Amino acid sequence: MTAVAVTAARAVAVPRVQERIVTGLFYGSLLVATFEKVHWSFAGQIGINDIATILFLIAYVATERRPLPRTSAIVLGFLAAFALVYLAGFWNIETKQGLTQFSKGMVKFVIHWAFVVAAIGYLVQRGERFFWRALGWFTAGFVANGVYGIVQLLSQLAGHSLDNLFLNPLTGGAAKINVYGAIGGQSIYRVNALTGDPNHLGVMLIVPLLALAPVYLRLPRRHRLKWPLAGVLVFLLLVDFATFSRSGGVGLIVGALFLVLPYRRFFRTRQFLVPLVTVGIVVLGVIYTHKHFFSVFLRERVSTKGSSANAHFAVYDFIGQVLHMHPLLGLGLNNFAVYYEFVTGKANYGAHSYWVAVVVESGLLGLVLWIVFLRYVFVRLLAARRLGRLLVRLGDPEGQHVRPLAYGLTAALIGTIAANFFYLTMQFYYFYAMLAFALALPVVFGARARGQPRG
16 A cells, blocks of 8 residues: 555656656746857857757657647647748758758757747646746846846946856857947947847847836736836846847837837826836936947947948848849748858858848748738737737736736837847747747636636
8 A cells, every 4th residue: 555655646746846847947948048148169059048948848748748729739830831931942052051051040940939839838738827927037037138238237347357257167158248349448338248249139128128018007006016027127128228229229119109009198107207217317327427428429329321230231132132043932041141151251140130031041932921920920919919808898807917918019029020120139039939928828818708717
């Protein structure tokens, strides 16, 4: 009897241990989704976000026995469609270098899309509380990145390099803060934190800022997360300013415009004005104490005639050239840099626009497929907004959280799409994590409309 009892206890305990491992790996993959700098020269280059995501996928496949939700199956169908386009474009590759780049691109493509499929399934299967906890871990990753960025900036101003003190000994790399130039002998530092570029960080921050702002505004005044969330938004907005990213600014403004109409009544409230005024005071105070420095620097950043701005627009000329050669399938996945080097002689150069890269690498078929997929995401977010409205009408308090998050994720997606006309971050892990939350949202909370809330 004792042996049977022990065996039975182990049969129950093992799944719990497995569940904790899978959960920990999932939270970890969300936390480090933006940590681009934390990588090692192994198998080409492998980052901590690669490792965390691959381990989660292995654990999920090894332990999960429940069927995938319909949304995951649809995303799996899109994965197959994109794979067909990319594999067909393989035959347009003409060099060994192009083949190497294609192989790297396909590996990343499979990992990213497999993560979306598995993450949606895991969020739906675990329920509502787990969804909010996972979103919290995702947000914590942005906050950790921002904290590192501010400490990075302060240490640099004090004559030290945080990357040399902490990150480079860990990874064996040569990461450093971005130096834009100098004014009057004073270096211009742009915070890149744990990302590879200040523009990457500036565009990435669109997601938490726009996704969580409506949730914050809708929280009751005495809710325990009200003012902590306000502090997070203020901090991340200040970090965004410290990147001096024009692409990030464009995306933030475009995405925020979507929220103007549904949230216009909040613009005169204390909960909106206090954080905004706080950010304004800090930013204006810094600018006032360094008037000459910022007057010169800001004129340079708003100019559209510099070499940086020209590079952003020049890549659009490649669209016509590539469509003339391979209109339907492009030059092959991840082959923009190969073509750019062939044209200009500059190696390892990425497109300054994700949408240029899509057309150049996968042609008109790839572009159309992306448009169809993003339309599907917007339709699911519309369903989430309608679900939130329905829950409010039914008197379910969760509707006051679901609907704002749906509005916020829609704004974040719009802002990210806009920013990626001038930069490219939609190829990074954080974007696919955002897609997983957006697509899982109406499924996770849909049971409430049927009177069957889960977890």
